[in-house]
Amino acid sequence: MEVPSPSSSKSLIILYDAIRWEEKSLYEAAKRKGVQDCQLLDCKDFFVDLNQVNSDYEQKIVMQRSVSYFKSLHSTAALEGLGASIINPLNTAIVCGNKLFCHMILHKRNIKTPKSIAAFSEKSALEGLEWLGYPAIIKPTVGSWGRLIALLRDKYAARAVIEDRQHMFPLYHVYYLEEFVNRPPRDIRAIVVGDSIVAAIYRYSGNDEWKTNMALGGRAENCPITKDLEDICIRASKAVGGKVVGVDLMESDKDGLLVHEVNNTTEFKNTVKVTGVDIPGLIVEFACQQGK
Ligand SMILES: Nc1ncnc2c1ncn2[C@@H]1O[C@H](COP(=O)(O)OP(=O)(O)O)[C@@H](O)[C@H]1O
Numbered sequence: 398m399e400v401p402s403p404s405s406s407k408s409l410i411i412l413y414d415a416i417r418w419e420e421k422s423l424y425e426a427a428k429r430k431g432v433q434d435c436q437l438l439d440c441k442d443f444f445v446d447l448n449q450v451n452s453d454y455e456q457k458i459v460m461q462r463s464v465s466y467f468k469s470l471h472s473t474a475a476l477e478g479l480g481a482s483i484i485n486p487l488n489t490a491i492v493c494g495n496k497l498f499c500h501m502i503l504h505k506r507n508i509k510t511p512k513s514i515a516a517f518s519e520k521s522a523l524e525g526l527e528w529l530g531y532p533a534i535i536k537p538t539v540g541s542w543g544r545l546i547a548l549l550r551d552k553y554a555a556r557a558v559i560e561d562r563q564h565m566f567p568l569y570h571v572y573y574l575e576e577f578v579n580r581p582p583r584d585i586r587a588i589v590v591g592d593s594i595v596a597a598i599y600r601y602s603g604n605d606e607w608k609t610n611m612a613l614g615g616r617a618e619n620c621p622i623t624k625d626l627e628d629i630c631i632r633a634s635k636a637v638g639g640k641v642v643g644v645d646l647m648e649s650d651k652d653g654l655l656v657h658e659v660n661n662t663t664e665f666k667n668t669v670k671v672t673g674v675d676i677p678g679l680i681v682e683f684a685c686q687q688g689k
């Protein structure tokens with residue numbers, strides 16, 4: 398493949414708040430591919446003049462890699478507002494950063510998702526759960542790595558968890574509840590770059606854990622990319638306007654492939670390790686094509 402260079406005078410920024418394997422590998426890929434102007438930039442190290450006209454940011458392609466939801470979303474808004482091409486764009490970050498928003502967009506595009514309800518009080522959440530049936534799952538609308546996601550086996554567990562949430566920040570009083578999907582002890586993480594699904598893994602849950610997040614001790618294995626998987630992942634990525642996303646899916650025993658999340662700042666270390674696909678290289682090549 399042709400060695401990419403950012404379009405004409407554009408330069409590449411990898412924006413982060415904590416450097417992980419992913420950010421390092423993106424930087425190394427840029428160097429390896431001969432990208433001259435590539436910078437690793439800590440979003441905590443600069444301020445942005447929000448009133449600039451003809452901003453330098455118009456010449457930048459920014460890979461947004463910040464872990465903090467708030468820093469990521471707001472720095473995306475600032476830099477995109479000043480004309481940067483950003484991966485992923487603000488609208489994608491808004492939708493993907495909130496499980497309820499994402500659910501609604503996927504639903505509108507006829508992409509299968511777990512059966513879910515939203516409720517806005519303790520009482521209606523408990524009534525909704527009777528309707529949805531147990532076991533069910535409660536998820537914060539904003540969150541990752543499986544944090545604060547709880548399995549509600551029955552109404553007693555639900556009452557206890559929901560009562561606790563009442564004492565937390567108001568975001569946690571928005572009740573986003575899902576059916577517990579009957580599935581193998583694994584889910585699927587697929588990486589989509591542009592219009593292509595480039596790799597996928599099965600994530601098996603660790604000992605004593607039902608969630609399959611790698612952050613909770615999950616184990617990864619290569620997942621073959623079938624036509625069905627490709628089709629649903631590309632449709633999910635397009636639904637959220639994604640440029641580089643990680644699509645999370647479950648294999649429901651009654652409904653087939655369901656998308657439960659689209660990640661806009663996806664981790665891919667384990668996917669590279671297990672599949673051998675040069676994901677950072679593909680992302681850098683894709684980034685360099687932006688704004689051409
Ligand atoms: N409805 C569900 N039924 C069964 N397991 C689920 C369900 N939703 C999530 N999980 C499990 O919990 C994990 C975390 O859920 P997810 O929605 O991806 O949140 P996070 O953003 O914290 O990763 C999933 O990877 C999956 O293993």
Ligand SMILES: [Mg+2]
Nearest residue numbers: 542543645658
């Ligand atoms: Mg997830």
